[in-house]
Amino acid sequence: MKFEGSSNYVATPDLMLAVNAAMTLRRPLLVKGEPGTGKTMLAEEAAAALGLPLLEWHIKSTTKAQQGLYEYDAVSRLRDSQLGDPRVRDIHNYIVKGVLWQAFTSATPCALLIDEIDKADIEFPNDLLRELDRMEFHVYETKETIRAIQRPIVFITSNNEKELPDAFLRRCFFHYIKFPEAATMQQIVDVHFPGIKQELVAAALKSFYDVRNLPGLKKKPSTSELLDWLKLLLSEDIPVAALQSKDEKVSIPPLIGALLKNEQDVTLFEKLIFMQRNNR
Numbered sequence: 001m002k003f004e005g006s007s008n009y010v011a012t013p014d015l016m017l018a019v020n021a022a023m024t025l026r027r028p029l030l031v032k033g034e035p036g037t038g039k040t041m042l043a044e045e046a047a048a049a050l051g052l053p054l055l056e057w058h059i060k061s062t063t064k065a066q067q068g069l070y071e072y073d074a075v076s077r078l079r080d081s082q083l084g085d086p087r088v089r090d091i092h093n094y095i096v097k098g099v100l101w102q103a104f105t106s107a108t109p110c111a112l113l114i115d116e117i118d119k120a121d122i123e124f125p126n127d128l129l130r131e132l133d134r135m136e137f138h139v140y141e142t143k144e145t146i147r148a149i150q151r152p153i154v155f156i157t158s159n160n161e162k163e164l165p166d167a168f169l170r171r172c173f174f175h176y177i178k179f180p181e182a183a184t185m186q187q188i189v190d191v192h193f194p195g196i197k198q199e200l201v202a203a204a205l206k207s208f209y210d211v212r213n214l215p216g217l218k219k220k221p222s223t224s225e226l227l228d229w230l231k232l233l234l235s236e237d238i239p240v241a242a243l244q245s246k247d248e249k250v251s252i253p254p255l256i257g258a259l260l261k262n263e264q265d266v267t268l269f270e271k272l273i274f275m276q277r278n279n280r
Contacts, residue, residue, distance in 0.1 A: 118160065129167055129171065225261075
């Protein structure tokens with residue numbers, strides 16, 4: 001079973017190699033990269049290409065590792081006992097299975113996505129070391145051990161907002177998704193907009209990289225924002241001429257709000273244009 005890309009996702013050779021290496025080593029694949037570079041979509045498309053169901057665990061700042069294993073609903077059990085519900089005799093009725101439990105006990109091979117692990121508390125990755133390494137965990141309330149029937153393919157994404165513990169990193173195969181170069185970005189655009197006029201794509205990509213390469217930007221526009229911008233250009237029927245400046249200098253593209261997402265970056269960009277005009 002090898003990942004060789006998909007018709008909906010442009011995977012570079014080194015990215016395909018990383019996915020297959022993680023599967024060979026039977027270790028989680030830790031994928032880092034700028035927001036919007038397709039880390040989450042990689043898990044979705046790889047699972048689809050390999051014919052595996054995907055279980056997703058989207059991490060928030062309040063997420064605890066225990067929630068991925070299971071949670072014991074003691075409040076419901078107490079309420080039911082007060083109401084005389086016979087279900088209280090079996091504690092299993094109050095064990096809520098987490099995503100890892102579902103992945104471990106899946107009768108068929110599956111893929112597991114732990115998305116944006118760096119959003120959680122710094123102890124979160126450490127709390128999952130044993131479970132991801134040994135593919136098992138203990139349920140203290142029922143005194144049973146849950147072991148993986150078949151080892152899931154684990155994808156872990158991070159936006160690099162905080163450093164992950166060394167002990168956790170040792171248990172992963174790591175890959176950093178570099179921001180796509182123009183040629184790769186052209187392929188990505190062609191996948192999402194088949195049949196789009198290449199003259200429009202060329203002008204849009206030039207404007208996009210002009211904006212992205214502006215020094216001092218607080219948030220550089222991502223691949224997903226480029227795709228959103230192209231969608232708007234097509235829906236508003238913006239002509240190619242509106243994206244092309246008469247000289248080779250940077251110009252303000254239409255619908256700039258799809259690319260720049262805060263007032264500091266918009267102001268910085270406008271200052272650059274103003275300075276260029278004054279230097280003519």
